[in-house]
Amino acid sequence: MEPNVRTPRARPILDMNAYDAAGAAAGPAGSLLARRQANIGAASVLFYREPIEMVSARGCWMEAADGRRYLDFYNNVPSVGHAHxxxxxxxxxxxxxxxxxxxxxxxxxxxxxxxxxxxxxxxxxxxxxxxxxxxxxxxxxxxxxxxxxxxxxxxxxxxxxxxxxxxxxxxxxxxxxxxxxxxxxxxxxxxxxxxxxxxxxxxxxxxxxxxxxxxxxxxxxxxxxxxxxxxxxxxxxxxxxxxxxxxxxxxxxxxxxxxxxxxxxxxxxxxxxxxxxxxxxxxxxxxxxxxxxxxxxxxxxxxxxxxxxxxxxxxxxxxxxxxxxxxxxxxxxxxxxxxxEGLQENARVVGVHVLDRLRALSAQDPRITGVRGAGLFIGVDLCRPGDPGQPDPELTTTVINGLRDRCVLIGAAGRYGHTLKVRPPLCLTREEGDLFVDALADTLASQPPA
Amino acid sequence: MEPNVRTPRARPILDMNAYDAAGAAAGPAGSLLARRQANIGAASVLFYREPIEMVSARGCWMEAADGRRYLDFYNNVPSVGHAHxxxxxxxxxxxxxxxxxxxxxxxxxxxxxxxxxxxxxxxxxxxxxxxxxxxxxxxxxxxxxxxxxxxxxxxxxxxxxxxxxxxxxxxxxxxxxxxxxxxxxxxxxxxxxxxxxxxxxxxxxxxxxxxxxxxxxxxxxxxxxxxxxxxxxxxxxxxxxxxxxxxxxxxxxxxxxxxxxxxxxxxxxxxxxxxxxxxxxxxxxxxxxxxxxxxxxxxxxxxxxxxxxxxxxxxxxxxxxxxxxxxxxxxxxxxxxxxxEGLQENARVVGVHVLDRLRALSAQDPRITGVRGAGLFIGVDLCRPGDPGQPDPELTTTVINGLRDRCVLIGAAGRYGHTLKVRPPLCLTREEGDLFVDALADTLASQPPA
Missing domain, CATH: 3.40.640.10 (Type I PLP-dependent aspartate aminotransferase-like (Major domain))
Structure with missing residues (x-):
């Protein structure tokens, strides 16, 4: 058994995917990002290396200020769908x-x-x-x-x-x-x-x-x-x-x-x-x-x-x-x-579908060392190829930002921050589930193992 | 100076005006009151000896299920008026x-x-x-x-x-x-x-x-x-x-x-x-x-x-x-x-009016031993006649319930629970302020000193 852990890690899991204000410009004066940093200061927690400005959302989709539409695989609050x-x-x-x-x-x-x-x-x-x-x-x-x-x-x-x-x-x-x-x-x-x-x-x-x-x-x-x-x-x-x-x-x-x-x-x-x-x-x-x-x-x-x-x-x-x-x-x-809308049953059925597809992907990519979950709450571990003992939080952060580039929103969890946290609204369709798995496969393919 | 107080009083001020579930019937089976007691149990805090069922509210007025309309002198949350x-x-x-x-x-x-x-x-x-x-x-x-x-x-x-x-x-x-x-x-x-x-x-x-x-x-x-x-x-x-x-x-x-x-x-x-x-x-x-x-x-x-x-x-x-x-x-x-709507100025002007009228009432009734406040937050102390050293929380509770009978909502505050807490929405009119002071005068007149 692992030793008892009562001391913190260097970087809290909540911040795994955070915009790093210290390591980046705050955006041009008067920009929304600059206003945000001035308004909330060090307590500001923004997602992504390049934060997204959202303007609307419906069902499993969110629309950004630049007109791009993102498939929401992160937010478990709008559980019956955004703006139902x-x-x-x-x-x-x-x-x-x-x-x-x-x-x-x-x-x-x-x-x-x-x-x-x-x-x-x-x-x-x-x-x-x-x-x-x-x-x-x-x-x-x-x-x-x-x-x-x-x-x-x-x-x-x-x-x-x-x-x-x-x-x-x-x-x-x-x-x-x-x-x-x-x-x-x-x-x-x-x-x-x-x-x-x-x-x-x-x-x-x-x-x-x-x-x-x-x-x-x-x-x-x-x-x-x-x-x-x-x-x-x-x-x-x-x-x-x-x-x-x-x-x-x-x-x-x-x-x-x-x-x-x-x-x-x-x-x-x-x-x-x-x-x-x-x-x-x-x-x-x-x-x-x-x-x-x-x-x-x-x-x-x-x-x-x-x-x-x-x-x-x-x-x-x-x-x-x-x-x-x-x-x-x-x-x-x-x-x-x-x-x-039978959302509990939908979560079960579509969840099984997404799990199956992720397991199939895992069989092809040794960096995916674990896929597990229930319904529409799924964890996907990313590690050094074939070694569940070597978590890869850096790859996880890269994948999260790669999925952002492919218009899918997702986050990380786990003690080492190497687990993709999959939790879309419960009204997710099989087709939307496929979009996510395809985008994940494409992201991983674009990041071949070193 | 009074001694330092680090121990609680018998009854928390929050409960001064509480419905006493132990001392009253929970209402007929299936009644809203019975459901409430079953749903929230001991954590239920209801106002008044006879709780009120509210169905709607607008401006400074709330309407109850029995059709009575209450002037709200208690609620400082709907500050620009209920359902603005x-x-x-x-x-x-x-x-x-x-x-x-x-x-x-x-x-x-x-x-x-x-x-x-x-x-x-x-x-x-x-x-x-x-x-x-x-x-x-x-x-x-x-x-x-x-x-x-x-x-x-x-x-x-x-x-x-x-x-x-x-x-x-x-x-x-x-x-x-x-x-x-x-x-x-x-x-x-x-x-x-x-x-x-x-x-x-x-x-x-x-x-x-x-x-x-x-x-x-x-x-x-x-x-x-x-x-x-x-x-x-x-x-x-x-x-x-x-x-x-x-x-x-x-x-x-x-x-x-x-x-x-x-x-x-x-x-x-x-x-x-x-x-x-x-x-x-x-x-x-x-x-x-x-x-x-x-x-x-x-x-x-x-x-x-x-x-x-x-x-x-x-x-x-x-x-x-x-x-x-x-x-x-x-x-x-x-x-x-x-x-x-100039509500800060309204709070100032109508607040002065209500304070003035309460002070006039105090001059006629020795049980009102203190009237003070700023804007639309006013405290009115009720004590044994002419003696600010003898707080009268029982009279205060009686007055709160008497005002309820006269369709005015109000609460209590103070270390001894003997201060009427006057804090209506900020859109209060002078006429509504008068309704309150008139109802308070009528309530006190109906409860002559023992």
Whole structure:
């Protein structure tokens, strides 16, 4: 097994494909790029060596200011398709009628919660709505801390759970320097090489080891929190069921199991509406965000009434914008579209097609050392030819920019930043899937191994 | 001076006017109230002994399911008026064109930031956009910690700065039990009785004392953070300038001064676009939220490029929904409306009118022991007749529910929950202001002193 990782890498994965302001001109005075750098400064994170100005988007396609149209294989927020007319109409209608906090009753919020809860395990019958996945994970950490009395968290070694102070502490992939809090321990992601063929048993043992390391520092565990498709770790989905023994292990140690569904939730994995459902485990807490309202800011935490009540004894929770009627209307429209257009089944079927084509490409190109995923969330490892032990993040960055030149948008993930992160809107067609694989093949062909 | 307060009161101010689920029936099975309690559980916070179901809103008025129309004197989010057509149109148009994160360039976000920055001190030329004021304050705390190396925060004793783990720690008004973190010290709000006639000097001395108490625990200060109109403390606006010496004091001790403009910002105080501007002080960091996009979730942090750059050396910041083109379009529309309708001047003029009428009422009713504020943010203290030393939160709750019966929406604030918090949309007319004061007079007349 790989050594425990508690220190950051030189370059956070989030920045793998970043425009490098220090290494490039900011653009001519008055240009959009120059204004951007002046407005947001060092906190500006732009994609690509040459950033793209977007002007519109529809379905799986985005249009840039220079008239080029890009196939979106990156953005998992506009999950039912960019600017879907049903969602647009729901937002436009509701914002003209009522947009207010939830301290008054309104039927839209409860209609949404009833619909959302029908997708969740019955035990998780309370849902607290937030505006972002970060807020949801921040709240989930506090619920777990109150419920267990523990302060410790176990996370995977390239996890990303958000951007507040608390959730940054459980997001090793976001750290540029310094170390994680002493209340946090990391484990290799299940499915990574660390565990060989016994993914479920290896991951359980790793979680038990992390709990012991925490105990060695006098820290009791509050929770194991996992993105149930391990997006930032590099996309690990198989074999189904590998999460269940680890969830048992953290519970045996007095902690909770939190499923972070911000990325895999809302039908993306094709096989199920929630990522955890593929693993035959019922989490103690489920958090959600990104695709929930197709881009309208919305997140949420589902838990049992008992957990919510125990948290509310000490602090309680109110979010001014969380669960407002416009968010609820947008969220309802997303569920409508997913059902009407069969997007979970589409994600499954088109996902299998893209996976098959990528595996065929992998058989021809030894630099593709791994292809895996579920539904429309797929990871593609790029390494030195034929050697999965030698990740090639430089090639990955080159491929991402090469795909940009071929009008396909994509990003990277993984502890070494060498995994292409494939996650188009769920309305993707087979033909659009083919366009991506063809563009990837063409890009790789234009970059022969040194 | 009052003793230092680091322990919570029995009932958080946020809950002063809460529907008491434990003490009332949840409504008939299938009712909206019963569904709400089942959906959100203990985290549900509803206003009023009998919660109101809202169905629509326009301008300063909200319509309930039973057909009654309520004059909104509570909600400072729909600041240019509920469902303002210009904002509605901007959101509807933009959501149909493009709604995406800021890792691609888009002109709407930069157009908004250019407009927003024109309202801010020139030194604070970087703005990082978030979805909520809580996220903004959470980020501001981390920027201050990175910049100073200190971990300590000084806040007022009934402050509220948001709902993440970190900002809950600097929000004494949100605590139900337990104690604040040892890195946090509280001071009485400036303008409260604690300081007598020397508000500026007393507040400076109190901040210096808090820094000394932190030092006694080995904690260096990161920042003094103040809501610049002290909303949750009970609304303290005068005399203008009282913040400047305290800001000097925290800087002399190595900390920063953070102005939390989530409530007073965006023209509410009438005299200025930002609350801090009345105090002749330039903050090191300004945070904003609530009215920024009239209800579309949006927040932000303004700081110098140097502070932002130092923070980004360690972590950096990216917010999936923050600063998206729809939020930007909504924010731009809010600034358009404020300018076109002269809302800052309206807040000033109508605010003076409401203040004058409330003071006249106070002269007739000895239970009103204080009336103060700026623009359309006014606090009205209710106490035992003629005795400002005996706050009467029970009367305050009765008055809030009495105003509800008279179709006026209002809330409470203050360390003892005895201050009516008056903050209608900024488009309020004199006649609507009169309706409120008349309803308050009628409510008080119906509740003669015991």
């Amino acid at each position: 007319p049903h969602v647009v109409e729901a937002i436009a209608r509701q914002v003209s009628v009522l947009n207010i906090h939830t301290r008054y009753l309104n039927r839209w919020t409860e209609d949404y919660l009833d619909r959302l809860k029908a997708t969740l395990p019955a035990a998780l019958s309370n849902v607290v709505l937030t505006c972002t996945g970060s807020e949801a994970n921040d709240l989930a950490m506090r619920i777990a801390t109150e419920a267990t009395g523990g302060q410790g968290f176990v996370v995977t070694e390239a996890a990303y759970h958000g951007n507040t102070l608390a959730v940054t502490g459980i997001s090793p992939s976001a750290l540029k320097r310094g170390a994680l809090p002493t209340t946090v321990e990391t484990v290799p992601a299940p499915g990574s090489a660390a565990y060989g063929n016994d993914v479920a048993g290896g991951f359980r043992a790793a979680v038990e080891g992390a709990v012991q390391r925490l105990a060695g520092r006098g820290v009791a565990p509050a929770a194991l929190i996992c993105d149930s498709i391990f997006s930032s770790d590099g996309v690990f989905a198989d074999p189904p069921g590998f999460l269940a023994p680890a969830a048992q292990a953290i519970r045996a140690a007095g902690g909770l199991f939190i499923a972070d569904e911000v990325q895999p939730g809302f039908a993306r994995t094709g096989a199920a509406f929630w990522g955890f459902a593929r693993h035959a485990v019922t989490p103690d807490i489920v958090t959600m965000g990104k695709p929930m309202a197709n881009g309208y800011p919305m997140g949420g935490v589902a838990a049992s009434p008992d957990l919510v009540a125990r948290f509310c004894e000490t602090v309680g929770y109110f979010n001014t914008f969380g669960g407002n009627p416009v968010a609820a209307a947008a969220g309802l429209a997303v569920l409508d579209v997913m059902e009407a | 057509p210009h904002v509605v149109e901007a959101i509807a148009r933009q959501v149909s064109v493009l709604n995406i994160h800021t890792r691609y360039l888009n002109r709407w976000t930069e157009d908004y930031l250019d407009r927003l920055k024109a309202t801010l001190p020139a030194a604070l030329s970087n703005v990082v956009l978030t979805c909520t004021g809580s996220e903004a304050n959470d980020l501001a705390m981390r920027i201050a910690t990175e910049a100073t190396g200190g971990q300590g925060f000084v806040v007022t004793e009934a402050a509220y700065h948001g709902n993440t783990l970190a900002v809950t720690g600097i929000s004494p008004s949100a605590l139900k039990r337990g104690a604040l973190p040892t890195t946090v010290e509280t001071v009485p709000a400036p303008g409260s009785a604690a300081y007598g006639n020397d508000v500026a000097g007393g507040f400076r001395a109190a901040v210096e004392g808090a820094v000394q108490r932190l030092a006694g625990r080995g904690v260096a200060p990161a920042a003094l953070i103040c809501d610049s109109i002290f909303s949750s403390d009970g609304v303290f606006a005068d005399p203008p300038g009282f913040l400047a010496p305290a800001a000097q004091a925290i800087r002399a001790a190595g900390g920063l001064f953070i102005a939390d403009e989530v409530q007073p910002g965006f023209a509410r105080t009438g005299a200025a676009f930002w609350g801090f501007a009345r105090h002749a002080v330039t903050p090191d960091i300004v945070t904003m939220g609530k009215p920024m996009a009239n209800g579309y979730p949006m927040g932000g942090v303004a700081a110098s490029p140097d502070l932002v750059a130092r923070f980004c050396e360690t972590v950096g910041y990216f917010n999936t929904f923050g600063g998206n083109p729809v939020a930007a379009a909504a924010g731009l529309a809010v600034l358009d409306v404020m300018e076109a």
